[in-house]
Amino acid sequence: MIDLSGISKSYQMGQHRVHALREINLQIQPGEFVAIQGSSGSGKSTLLNVLGILDTPDTGSYTLDGHAIENLSTADAARYRNRFIGFVFQSFNLIHHKSALDNVALPLYYQRVARKQRNLKALEYLEHVGLKDRADHKPSELSGGQSQRVAIARALITQPALLLADEPTGALDTSTSEQIMNLFHEVNAQGMTVVLVTHEPDIAAQAHRSIVLRDGDIVSDRTRDAARHNISDHDSDPVNHS
Amino acid sequence: MIDRELWGEVWQVLKANRLRTLLTASGIFWGVFILIVMLGFGNGIQSGVNKSMAGYATNALYMWGRATTRPWQGLPPGRELRLTNEDTAALQSRVAGIDTLAPRLRLARFRGRSDVVHGSKVTDAEISGDTPAYQNVLPMTFRHGRFINQLDIKQKRKVAVIGERIHRDLFGDDVNPVGQQIQIRQISFTVIGVFQPRRYGSNRERMESLVITPLSTFQQVFSYGEEIGFYAMIPDTGLRSESVAAEMRQVLMQRHRVDPTDYRAFGDWNSETEFLRIERLFVGIRAFIWTVGLATLLAGVLGVSNIMMIAIRERRREFGIRKSIGATPRSVLTMILAETTTLVGVSGLLGLFAGLLALFVVDFLTRPITKSVDADVLFDTPTIDLKIALAAIVALGVASLLATLIPARHAMKIDPVEALRAE
Ligand SMILES: Nc1ncnc2c1ncn2[C@@H]1O[C@H](COP(=O)(O)OP(=O)(O)OP(=O)(O)O)[C@@H](O)[C@H]1O
Ligand SMILES: [Mg+2]
Numbered sequence: 001m002i003d004l005s006g007i008s009k010s011y012q013m014g015q016h017r018v019h020a021l022r023e024i025n026l027q028i029q030p031g032e033f034v035a036i037q038g039s040s041g042s043g044k045s046t047l048l049n050v051l052g053i054l055d056t057p058d059t060g061s062y063t064l065d066g067h068a069i070e071n072l073s074t075a076d077a078a079r080y081r082n083r084f085i086g087f088v089f090q091s092f093n094l095i096h097h098k099s100a101l102d103n104v105a106l107p108l109y110y111q112r113v114a115r116k117q118r119n120l121k122a123l124e125y126l127e128h129v130g131l132k133d134r135a136d137h138k139p140s141e142l143s144g145g146q147s148q149r150v151a152i153a154r155a156l157i158t159q160p161a162l163l164l165a166d167e168p169t170g171a172l173d174t175s176t177s178e179q180i181m182n183l184f185h186e187v188n189a190q191g192m193t194v195v196l197v198t199h200e201p202d203i204a205a206q207a208h209r210s211i212v213l214r215d216g217d218i219v220s221d222r223t224r225d226a227a228r229h230n231i232s233d234h235d236s237d238p239v240n241h242s
Numbered sequence: 243m244i245d246r247e248l249w250g251e252v253w254q255v256l257k258a259n260r261l262r263t264l265l266t267a268s269g270i271f272w273g274v275f276i277l278i279v280m281l282g283f284g285n286g287i288q289s290g291v292n293k294s295m296a297g298y299a300t301n302a303l304y305m306w307g308r309a310t311t312r313p314w315q316g317l318p319p320g321r322e323l324r325l326t327n328e329d330t331a332a333l334q335s336r337v338a339g340i341d342t343l344a345p346r347l348r349l350a351r352f353r354g355r356s357d358v359v360h361g362s363k364v365t366d367a368e369i370s371g372d373t374p375a376y377q378n379v380l381p382m383t384f385r386h387g388r389f390i391n392q393l394d395i396k397q398k399r400k401v402a403v404i405g406e407r408i409h410r411d412l413f414g415d416d417v418n419p420v421g422q423q424i425q426i427r428q429i430s431f432t433v434i435g436v437f438q439p440r441r442y443g444s445n446r447e448r449m450e451s452l453v454i455t456p457l458s459t460f461q462q463v464f465s466y467g468e469e470i471g472f473y474a475m476i477p478d479t480g481l482r483s484e485s486v487a488a489e490m491r492q493v494l495m496q497r498h499r500v501d502p503t504d505y506r507a508f509g510d511w512n513s514e515t516e517f518l519r520i521e522r523l524f525v526g527i528r529a530f531i532w533t534v535g536l537a538t539l540l541a542g543v544l545g546v547s548n549i550m551m552i553a554i555r556e557r558r559r560e561f562g563i564r565k566s567i568g569a570t571p572r573s574v575l576t577m578i579l580a581e582t583t584t585l586v587g588v589s590g591l592l593g594l595f596a597g598l599l600a601l602f603v604v605d606f607l608t609r610p611i612t613k614s615v616d617a618d619v620l621f622d623t624p625t626i627d628l629k630i631a632l633a634a635i636v637a638l639g640v641a642s643l644l645a646t647l648i649p650a651r652h653a654m655k656i657d658p659v660e661a662l663r664a665e
Contacts, residue, residue: 049659054565054658055659078568079570081565081568082568083568091662093559097255097258106567107568110567110568110570110573115250154567
């Protein structure tokens with residue numbers, strides 16, 4: 001599914017260079033649930049952005065689902081993001097002037113799906129995250145947990161193969177976090193690959209695999225043995241990206 | 243380029259930022275509105291002036307004899323110059339470029355009047371001797387009868403064409419006076435027509451008080467012999483009346499033995515110079531209107547560009563989000579340009595319609611004044627060349643698009659990682 005090798009990314013900060021990522025090698029299999037941990041500034045978001053083709057590394061190669069992701073045109077990158085990848089952010093990143101429904105439907109707009117169909121589908125996904133009755137609400141009229149569920153519905157509506165979440169529960173209380181995590185478990189159980197950045201140990205503990213970054217290096221990469229999550233439960237081509 | 247989906251997206255954005263949309267739109271709206279209204283008024287004034295001048299041959303030139311101011315060929319200065327029928331014949335045969343040459347005589351001094359009598363009724367009139375050619379100088383229509391013709395001239399008939407007030411005062415409005423007699427200085431004339439100038443303009447009272455007789459009759463009965471008072475001349479189309487006048491002057495100087503440099507020996511006045519001055523004035527007015535109108539539009543365009551710039555900065559995060567979920571840079575650009583096009587197009591067209599409506603209302607309210615027969619207001623139905631108006635809006639749209647292109651390209655290049663970094 002994901003194959004990173006030798007990925008580096010650094011920023012020039014005045015006199016010295018900040019290495020956000022150093023020679024990262026990482027493989028993620030289809031259907032995995034991966035948590036990325038690390039202290040602030042360790043490069044978690046940078047890694048996630050590289051995975052999501054939002055950011056381009058300085059060196060190294062990245063293969064996503066068999067496609068080489070180097071030297072993609074911006075238009076192609078946009079198309080990959082739209083088709084393969086769903087994003088969930090800590091700060092929700094909903095468009096404030098659009099209703100929940102229109103926010104969820106937006107990725108389909110960029111797939112040139114007609115308005116009627118995309119609204120129908122958006123409503124379906126809102127129902128799935130339990131917010132059908134909030135379809136007409138603007139983000140400012142939603143609580144944090146509701147906003148994040150809308151954002152998740154938006155990430156899922158294109159049925160991506162890969163769901164990337166950058167501290168999705170960072171702004172939420174424990175019980176709301178639990179609801180959000182349940183959604184992630186659910187889609188993962190259906191075969192979607194989930195990569196989640198978090199600094200909360202109990203969130204990371206729910207993942208099947210846990211990666212720890214420090215100063216742009218992977219310092220630990222542990223896979224839990226089939227205790228909580230058993231990918232062999234869904235062995236027959238779990239990745240469904242039509 | 244604008245499909246239905248894009249339109250929906252654009253509409254949502256414009257609706258979401260109502261105040262900003264309204265402000266931008268009103269800039270464009272007023273620009274177009276002002277341009278349309280000013281152009282309409284300019285045209286209205288111009289056609290009003292044209293209409294008020296339509297009653298006159300706008301390029302007519304008048305020439306009369308004065309006195310020599312220099313000695314020439316042994317003749318002393320101060321010699322009175324009197325034009326005659328022979329001059330008329332000479333001018334007609336020797337000067338090319340004359341369309342109409344109307345020799346004229348008047349009974350009194352300039353604009354002076356004499357009594358005209360019918361039975362027991364008396365009124366005063368400006369009496370002239372004219373030829374059929376005068377009709378070209380003063381275009382007219384006839385309520386009764388006809389104008390003087392060649393036969394009247396040839397046979398020196400004692401006939402007269404009278405103005406409307408003379409008709410009214412001597413006969414009464416509903417009496418056909420043709421065939422009736424009037425007396426001027428105890429000489430009887432038969433009325434052959436009642437005329438109405440094509441347009442009265444500001445000279446109504448004077449025009450209504452004219453009595454026109456055949457030139458030959460006039461010369462005989464009022465003892466003018468062969469004398470001509472002055473000429474009214476219209477040049478062939480395309481010729482300047484002044485250049486034809488120079489030739490006329492040359493012929494007359496030769497015939498009357500006048501020093502060719504004695505420019506004051508013959509007087510002349512021409513309406514063409516006045517006319518050209520008015521034309522030039524209109525060129526000026528037009529230039530002014532376009533300058534002000536285009537400046538207003540330019541302000542509108544800058545407003546659009548400015549507001550789009552601000553809007554794009556404000557919407558950085560939105561564009562970042564859009565890109566993170568699959569918007570291509572091109573689609574971002576297209577959307578912004580579509581927003582501008584919609585905004586400018588809709589508000590421009592609204593401005594156009596409002597402008598046309600305003601002109602219509604003005605026309606409706608001024609119609610009773612401008613359309614009355616003897617209207618002498620220098621204003622007529624304000625009109626607009628729709629092609630010019632639409633061209634202005636298209637130019638406005640293109641200018642706005644170009645002005646938006648810079649901020650739009652900026653939006654296109656927004657880095658989603660930067661834009662989405664939690665603040
Ligand atoms: N645009 C940038 N310019 C300069 N330095 C940057 C930029 N983006 C990231 N960095 C630096 O790169 C390093 C990694 O940043 P990153 O955002 O990936 O950290 P993180 O692990 O997500 O931290 P946090 O837990 O605070 O979100 C940091 O030292 C950061 O300061
Ligand atoms: Mg981060």
